[in-house]
Amino acid sequence: MTSEQKRWSLMHVISIMLTFKMVSFEVKGDPQVPCYFIFGDSLVDNGNNNGIASLARANYLPYGIDFPDGPTGRFSNGKTVVDTVTELLGFDAYIPPYANARGRDILSGVNYASAAAGIRDETGQQLGARISFGGQVNNYKNTVSQVVDILGDEDSAANYLRQCIYSVGLGSNDYLNNYFMPNYYQTSRQYTPEQYASVLIQQYSELIRELYNYGARKFVLNGIGQIGCSPSALAQNSPDGSTCVEKINSANKLFNNQLVSLVNNFNNDLQDAKFIYINNYDIFQDLINSPQSYGFTVTNAGCCGVGRNNGQITCLPGQTPCQNRDEHLFWDAFHPTEAANVIVGRRSYRAQSSSDAYPIDISRLVQL
Incomplete structure (x- = not known):
């Protein structure tokens, strides 16, 4: 090969490499938002x-x-709902x-979620240590101080944080x-279900306002799913092991209805x-009503766990789970499988039904 041919060949290879690099960059691009902050319980706890x-x-x-x-x-065989949303956000x-x-890693966001945590500080205390919603908000305030230090001043931090997504998903443990x-x-014994929902929403509202005071502007408030249909609830309170427990689901709906009202109030008050609002309750209703449409064959039993329908306690260390994990709606007594989490995450990001998100979806x- 002549020197001219070699030079042309080298230039051709470089051109192809640059083209691939440009295509790759265009396909991936930057995230749609600079950061994603997550508050929640075991449904989204990642460590x-x-x-x-x-x-x-x-x-x-x-x-x-x-x-x-x-x-x-993570309380799943694989990804959680927020993992899916993280991917969709780019x-x-x-x-x-x-x-x-640590360090500049916080600039892409932080997950503060803690298993067994609730809106109320005492929630989950029988399980030991956990970080309540209030504790998570305090941890976020610490993060904000670090962001100010990294970006140089409070104005820069405020302009940065206002572009980020803030996902909040608590309340399940305040019931379970x-x-x-x-x-x-x-x-x-202290509250009727109606009163309890109001007490929870009041404390929830105060903590959301704290996040607002520390820079949050784009909020995703996640409704409670159908707790009364979990393997745990079915094992303990369902007469036939498959009929959802109505008293639990009714209480959850009271909370969700007030959460929708809170969304309206905040949108009016904080211009x-x-x-x-993400309507997890109805999304799960859809999965339970039409499981075959989503590839699920088992909706009333965990893929692993102990007790009736694997619903009494969560997976034991080293336990062998079911093989057909993608066909199970629930991974253990309380938590969905990755297959279910991916569906919920996708419908949260881009609504499949008009009722999935209100008034708009994450995408x-x-x-804005």
Whole structure:
């Protein structure tokens, strides 16, 4: 080969490489928002409980059996709902847990969620240590101080944080590990379901306003799913093991209805912010009503666990789970499989039904 041919060949290779690089960059692009902050419980905890004295931990197999990094603390066989949303928002890595977030990594967001946590501080205390919603908000305030230090001043931090998505998903444990656990808690004797929903929403509202005061402007408020249809509820309170427990679901709907009203109130009162509601209750209703449409064959039993329909307790360390995990709606007594989480995450990001998100979905929220 002549020197001229070699030079042309080299230039051709470089041209192809640059083209591929440009195509790759255009396909991936930057995330749709600079950061994603997550507040919640075991449905979205990705490792914050690993290092605390809690029975609510999932940093062992078979949890994470289908996750690339193995057991991380996620209460699923694989991805959670927020992992799916993280991918759809265009991030190239999952949002780190507060327990591990360091340095400039916090600029892409932080996951503060803690298994067994509730809106009320005492919720989940029978399971040991956990970080309540109030504690998570305090941790976020600490993050904001770090963001100010990294970006140089409060104005720069405020302009940065106002572009980010803030996902809040708490309340399930305030029912499962509080109100409907009368042997441990007084709340069911102190409040009617209507009163309890109002008490929860009041405290929830105060903490949301704290987030607003510390820079949050784009809020995703997640409704409670159908707790009364979980394998745990079915094992303990369903007469036939498959009929959802109405008293639990009715209480959840009271909370969700007030959460929708809260979204409306905040959107009216805080004109420089935007709040949306994700209707997890009806999304799960759809999965339960039409499981075959989504590839599910088992909706009333966990893929692993112990007791009736694997519904009495969560997966034991080293336990062998079912093989057909993508056909199960629930992974363990309380938590959905990755297959279900992916569906919920996709419908949260881009509504499949007009009732999935109110007044808009996440894909439209990021554009504001």
